[in-house]
Amino acid sequence: MALSWYLCLAMALFFGPGTGTIHGLAPENEVTLHPTTWLSENRVTPVHLPKGRTRRLYFTLKKKADLLSVTVSPCAVPIEWSLAVRTLKDKPPKKAHWSSKKSMPEVWWRGSGREVRIYTYTGNAVDTYTGPAYTAASIYILRLKSNQQDTQVSAYLHEGPGPSGAFPELPSDPRVHTLGVGMTSVTLNWAPSSSVVVKDGHRPHHEYCVLVNHKHNYRSLCAAREGIRKEIQSVKKRQRRDKQSKEIVWASLKDWWWRQPDALENRESSTTDKFEDPGCVCRDIESVCTVSDLLPDKQYYFDVFVVDRVNGTSVAYTGTFARTHEEARPAVTSLRESQVKWVTLSGDASSLQGDQFRFKPRGWQQNGLLTLQTCNNTSKVKVTVSSKARTLTSQEVGHQLAQIWLHGAPSYLIQLQALAPASSSTIPKGDSSKSKFCLKMQASSAYHRRAVPVFPATLQIKSFNKLRTCNSVTLAWIGTEERSLYCVYRRQIPLGSKHTSTDRCIDPESRPANERVLCKYFQELNPRRAVTTAVIGELEPGMLYVFDVYLMRRWGLPIKYHSKTVRTRSEC
Known part of the structure; x- marks a missing residue:
């Protein structure tokens, strides 16, 4: 039955009327292989x-x-x-x-x-x-x-003639110009577009939008969106790769500067030029824009787009680029070998950089010892030591003498920054002297050591009441297991005076020669027995004296013990 049906169909095709070919059926059954797309007028x-x-x-x-x-x-x-x-x-x-x-x-x-x-x-x-x-x-x-x-x-x-009105018009000079460049801001201007006009006091449906990035200029707003979309995708890939690196991920997003950062997260992935939300800085009808919050010494690319909110179209000005100015770097002072440097720092919060010094140790070992001591009871100083832009150590120095061991670099950059004391709020604004911090610093090359020198267990000086006479007192203090020189100084306090302590920043060389009583070497390998004594004579009866002991060292600043006030006996 099926075979007879196919046979009848073949005979009808060969012996049909007219031209009698298969082309007779073709016009009624053919369809286009590629559907036709018509371009409509006045529609994007x-x-x-x-x-x-x-x-x-x-x-x-x-x-x-x-x-x-x-x-x-x-x-x-x-x-x-x-x-x-x-x-x-x-x-x-x-x-x-x-x-x-x-x-x-x-x-x-x-x-x-x-x-x-x-x-x-x-x-x-x-x-x-x-x-x-x-x-x-x-x-x-x-x-x-x-x-x-x-x-x-x-x-x-x-x-027809005339502009279409669907796309905004660019002026005869479509370039973006740079009016001024600062350390963290750039001011731009451009010729106004004839499309951006205000009619009857109503808000225009055209506006200028400014985009800033680190990479290059864009020829269209759609290209800028596509670049941002790829940037966000790469950031998300890095987030999935390392969930612990949130700070690094968001730092990379700072390559883009936006007025509306929340719009980045909810942005659709559409790459069409249909305008929904530009995300960048939109200035309405202003043709001058100051871009702030930039990083110093960085190159930025600036693009300006004229956006038609009604038709969803935009055109781009010819973008420009500029490099922000670098930060003002403080002068770096050379610190000579074993030089005692007195530094005055400002406690003002605006002083972010502080003072900087450079020290180059002598010898092939490239080692050194940095000693610092503040001269204010309530002041603290932040010390940062770096080499070749790499931070080696950073610590706070208070009222105690601090020692920092330098090793492994041919040169060291020492940065000092004053930290305001907790009671700084009580300081009157006009009293600038109270916001000045004094610091004493010395750097010495240490050829014979691989560690910082040790301090005495305590810096207290003890006097013995039973050994006190009308013209002499007996003092004792703790030394170290290293052989060192100890010098004793005395100072008589006038009657009725309340100043009984000596400034810890005063060097022994700065004191009068007649105040020095004696100097002696001392060494004890057992720290528990490292106690030495001295009998100070030739004193006046019934007088008040202040005694100071200095541990004199070849490397670093001398260590001053706490002042000891003793009154000689009036009757013996």
Whole structure:
């Protein structure tokens, strides 16, 4: 039964009426392999371009149209686009039997005619072709192609003279100019666009938007959004790779400067030029903008876009770039070998850099000992030692003498920054002397040691009441297991005076020679028995004396013990 049916069908095809071929059935059953896309007039048409494939859009003009303009807005990558026209010598039949199943471009291709390419462009900028219309019996073909990657473009058709009004207009000078550059800010200006106008006091639907980034300038707002989308995707990949590196991830996002940072998280991944929320700094109708919160000594790229909020289109000015000024670096003072340096620091919070010194140890071992001592009871100083831009140590120095061992570098940068005391709020604003901190510092090359010298167990001085006489007192203090020189100084206090202690920053060399009583060497390998004594004679009866003991060292500042006040006996 089935075989007889196929046989009848074959005979009907060979012996049918007319020309009697299979072409008689073709017009009624053929469909187009590529669906036709028409480009509508006065409407922004988004087009997706697969990599390496040519997309075609067709349109015809009205009979009365004498001019036409086609605008193509690429996104992230350069594209190739061309405009061609195909003109028929004879008009196609309006009521052909096969035309009901054919698309309009196929009607032109079946007829006689020729195709002429009238415009081509390659690039990533918004470009417009404007020219005269051809004969009414013409079809226009807009070909679009991306050779680098999949991308998105927008196309717009306008018939007749005058501007289309869909895209904002750029001025005759479309460049962004730099008015001023600072350490953390850049001021820009540009020629106003004729599209940004205020009518009847109403807010215009055009505005300027400014984008700043570290990488390069953008030719369109769509390209900027695509760049931001890729940047956020790379940040999320790094977040998944290392969840513990949040600070590093968000630091990379500072390559972009935005007025509305919250908009980044909720941004859609659409790469079309349809305007939803620019995310960047939008200035309304102002053509001057100061970009703040920039980093010093960094190069930034600045782009300005004119955005039409109603039509969802935008055009870009020719961007510019500028490098912010570097921070004012404080002078670096050279610190000589074993030089005692007196430093006065300001406790003002605005003094962020502090004072800087450079020390180069002698000898091939490149070792040194840094000794610091503050001269204010309530002051603290932050000491940061670095070498070749790498921080070696950072610590706070209070009222105790501090020693920092330097090793492993040919040169050291020492930075001192005063830390305001807790009672600084009680200091009157006009009293600047109380906000000054005094610091004594010395750096010495240490050839014979691989560790910092040890301190005595205590810096207290003890006097023995039973050994006190009318003209002598007996003192005792704890030394160290190292052989060192100890010098004793005395000072008589006038009657009625309350000053009974000696400034701990006063060097022994700064005191009068007649105040020095004796100097002696002492060493005890057992720290528990490292106690030495001295009998100070030639004193006056019933007088008050202040005694000071200094541990004299070859390396570093001398260590001063706490002052001891003793009154001699009046009657013996």
